[in-house]
Amino acid sequence: MNVPLLLEMAAECLGDRPALGSRDAPVSYGELQHYAKNAAAQLKDIPAERIAYIGLNSSSVAVALFAAGMMGRAFAPLNYRLPDTDLGRLVARTVPSIAIIDDDMASRVPPIEGVTVLTRSQFDALAQKPVFDGSEDPVEEDGVAIVLFTSGTTGEPKAATLKHRHLVSYVISTIELGSAESDEAALVSVPPYHIAGISALLTGIYAGRRIVHLSAFSEKDWVDTVNSEGVTHAMVVPTMFQRILDEMERSKIGLPSLRHLSYGGGRMPLAVIERAMRLLPNVDFVNAYGLTETSSTIAVLVPEDHRKAFQSDDPAVKRRLGSVGKPLPHIELEVRDSEGEPVAAGVAGEIWVRGDQVSGEYIGRKALRGDGWFPTNDGGWLDEDGFLFIDGRLDDVIVRGGENISPGEIEDVLRAHPAVADVAVLGVPDQQWGERIVAAVVLKADTSEDALQQWTRRRLRSTKTPDSIFFRTALPYNDTGKVLRRVLQAEFGKSAAVAHTI
Amino acid sequence: MELKPGSRWKSAVCTTEVVVVRPPKTAVTLECGGVAMVAQNDTVPAGATIAPEHKNGTLIGKRYTDSETMLEVLCAKAGEGSLSANRQPLAIKDAKRLPSSD
Numbered sequence: 001m002n003v004p005l006l007l008e009m010a011a012e013c014l015g016d017r018p019a020l021g022s023r024d025a026p027v028s029y030g031e032l033q034h035y036a037k038n039a040a041a042q043l044k045d046i047p048a049e050r051i052a053y054i055g056l057n058s059s060s061v062a063v064a065l066f067a068a069g070m071m072g073r074a075f076a077p078l079n080y081r082l083p084d085t086d087l088g089r090l091v092a093r094t095v096p097s098i099a100i101i102d103d104d105m106a107s108r109v110p111p112i113e114g115v116t117v118l119t120r121s122q123f124d125a126l127a128q129k130p131v132f133d134g135s136e137d138p139v140e141e142d143g144v145a146i147v148l149f150t151s152g153t154t155g156e157p158k159a160a161t162l163k164h165r166h167l168v169s170y171v172i173s174t175i176e177l178g179s180a181e182s183d184e185a186a187l188v189s190v191p192p193y194h195i196a197g198i199s200a201l202l203t204g205i206y207a208g209r210r211i212v213h214l215s216a217f218s219e220k221d222w223v224d225t226v227n228s229e230g231v232t233h234a235m236v237v238p239t240m241f242q243r244i245l246d247e248m249e250r251s252k253i254g255l256p257s258l259r260h261l262s263y264g265g266g267r268m269p270l271a272v273i274e275r276a277m278r279l280l281p282n283v284d285f286v287n288a289y290g291l292t293e294t295s296s297t298i299a300v301l302v303p304e305d306h307r308k309a310f311q312s313d314d315p316a317v318k319r320r321l322g323s324v325g326k327p328l329p330h331i332e333l334e335v336r337d338s339e340g341e342p343v344a345a346g347v348a349g350e351i352w353v354r355g356d357q358v359s360g361e362y363i364g365r366k367a368l369r370g371d372g373w374f375p376t377n378d379g380g381w382l383d384e385d386g387f388l389f390i391d392g393r394l395d396d397v398i399v400r401g402g403e404n405i406s407p408g409e410i411e412d413v414l415r416a417h418p419a420v421a422d423v424a425v426l427g428v429p430d431q432q433w434g435e436r437i438v439a440a441v442v443l444k445a446d447t448s449e450d451a452l453q454q455w456t457r458r459r460l461r462s463t464k465t466p467d468s469i470f471f472r473t474a475l476p477y478n479d480t481g482k483v484l485r486r487v488l489q490a491e492f493g494k495s496a497a498v499a500h501t502i
Numbered sequence: 503m504e505l506k507p508g509s510r511w512k513s514a515v516c517t518t519e520v521v522v523v524r525p526p527k528t529a530v531t532l533e534c535g536g537v538a539m540v541a542q543n544d545t546v547p548a549g550a551t552i553a554p555e556h557k558n559g560t561l562i563g564k565r566y567t568d569s570e571t572m573l574e575v576l577c578a579k580a581g582e583g584s585l586s587a588n589r590q591p592l593a594i595k596d597a598k599r600l601p602s603s604d
Contacts, residue, residue, distance in 0.1 A: 001507070001508035001510075001521045001522075001523070001576075002508075005521065005578060008578070009562060009563060009578055009579075012562060012578075012579060013562050013563065013580075141508065142508075164508075165507070165508060169523075172523070172565070172576060173598075174598075174600050174602075174603070175600075175602070176563060176597040177562060177563025177564075178563060179597075186602075186604075196604055199604040200604035203602055203604045204602075204604070207602065209602075233602060235603075235604050260601065260602065262601075262602065262603050262604065264603070284601060286601050286602070286603050288603035288604070290603075296603075296604060297603040297604065300600070300601065300603050302600075302601050303601060328600070329598055329600075
């Protein structure tokens with residue numbers, strides 16, 4: 001049971017339906033399968049364990065992903081936005097490999113021993129040559145399908161591995177083959193080295209939904225593409241979401257074809273999702289929580305729960321708009337304390353998961369426990385009805401005077417202030433407290449550090465009030481929408497030598 | 503027959519092909535059209551005929567389960583025959599309606 005089987009089954013029952021690309025010039029399921037088989041037939045004799053891919057999202061990524069699976073090689077899409085030296089180091093970690101590189105990026109990667117380089121044009125030409133003779137090589141049992149380098153907060157990125165059985169399990173457990181209406185089209189605007197880009201491709205193909213790739217995100221291009229391609233389904237990260245809403249209001253353009261919008265990959269500010277639900281009342285919203293190591297989604301806040309929370313007066317229901325919903329039916333999920341014991345509803349701890357789609361493995365190491373449980377390193381809690389709330393990465397927890405403080409809680413409070421556009425809260429070393437709390441704030445109206453501190457103090461304990469607040473014109477984000485706390489930490493750790501006492 | 507997760511099996515009497523999603527708790531013979539299924543790469547024994555009481559068809563993309571042994575298979579190619587384990591017909595699994603999240 002491997003990833004190419006998903007395409008084989010989709011092609012079997014949907015052969016002529018468009019699988020990828022624009023309405024005017026799509027690639028059908030049958031064609032996609034042929035291209036992948038052609039490429040696999042011509043590349044399989046090159047000694048390689050992995051197929052690395054450096055380039056923007058396109059139909060070539062899909063062809064390469066399936067071709068890799070057909071050859072029994074792992075597919076390793078790499079972050080092309082890294083500086084050349086870092087990118088070169090990642091390519092070297094894929095050796096022995098075939099590296100497919102966008103034509104205009106080829107010069108960025110020096111020749112590396114053990115890497116056979118193909119430009120995207122060369123790969124596309126191979127894929128078009130009908131050489132497939134019908135024979136199929138047996139594929140390794142329990143092979144690795146995808147390698148994704150997770151953004152490391154310290155040191156070199158970890159190479160997370162997802163096996164065919166993890167990805168296939170996720171797809172067949174959440175999607176029914178060919179269940180999409182024939183006019184459905186999904187817009188994928190996250191890069192190919194992001195797990196959501198991979199899972200969107202696989203679930204879209206299995207469902208029978210045409211995949212449209214936006215190779216580089218801009219809110220204007222996103223809105224234009226949704227409208228020109230009749231996009232019905234899309235997935236965005238929270239930072240993109242805000243910009244899209246701004247663009248819609250600025251240009252007074254609606255999204256009449258859009259039926260379904262999912263978001264994830266970071267904290268969604270309540271004000272943004274509420275604004276989206278007002279602007280797009282006919283769209284079904286889904287909040288999806290998942291990790292690279294869990295083959296993406298493990299919990300979802302479904303459209304019905306979005307609406308219930310939005311319309312409710314009951315605070316316990318209302319606050320669920322800030323949750324990530326309930327664990328998927330086939331996933332086991334627990335919140336555990338530091339001793340590993342499950343905690344009661346309402347109590348915070350670490351989120352652990354178990355299921356067929358959970359990998360928790362990396363090249364060279366394993367975080368998955370012997371009993372199949374995986375510690376996500378995310379903090380959170382479950383409410384009485386099983387809705388999951390995420391506090392944030394445990395690594396981001398601030399320990400001030402022996403108290404564990406979650407930055408997310410303080411950020412949510414500051415974000416609710418009318419003058420605050422964006423905020424990140426972090427800890428910096430402090431002689432007296434171990435760590436003290438610093439907030440980086442982007443303003444949209446005038447206010448003072450003192451006013452924000454008072455605002456926070458009134459809503460949370462004084463120990464959770466930021467010791468210092470720095471104002472910035474923007475916060476540093478990576479291109480998957482995650483705020484780069486360590487960049488801020490480096491800045492503030494150095495300069496804030498004087499502790500502000502409250 | 504060792505019904506390992508991920509193993510592929512084909513019908514001896516029609517076009518049905520399946521993949522094992524969950525192995526059986528105890529050994530069983532997986533049949534299609536009343537005849538034991540064959541490993542994907544093995545040759546189909548000649549002369550087998552489809553049994554009329556196991557001719558209700560198997561649908562591509564559907565999952566079929568055996569309540570006794572918990573065996574679960576996914577149909578990768580449709581066919582005329584219907585699936586059974588030790589002659590007990592497999593049941594179609596209800597597809598969970600989940601909104602797409604990707």
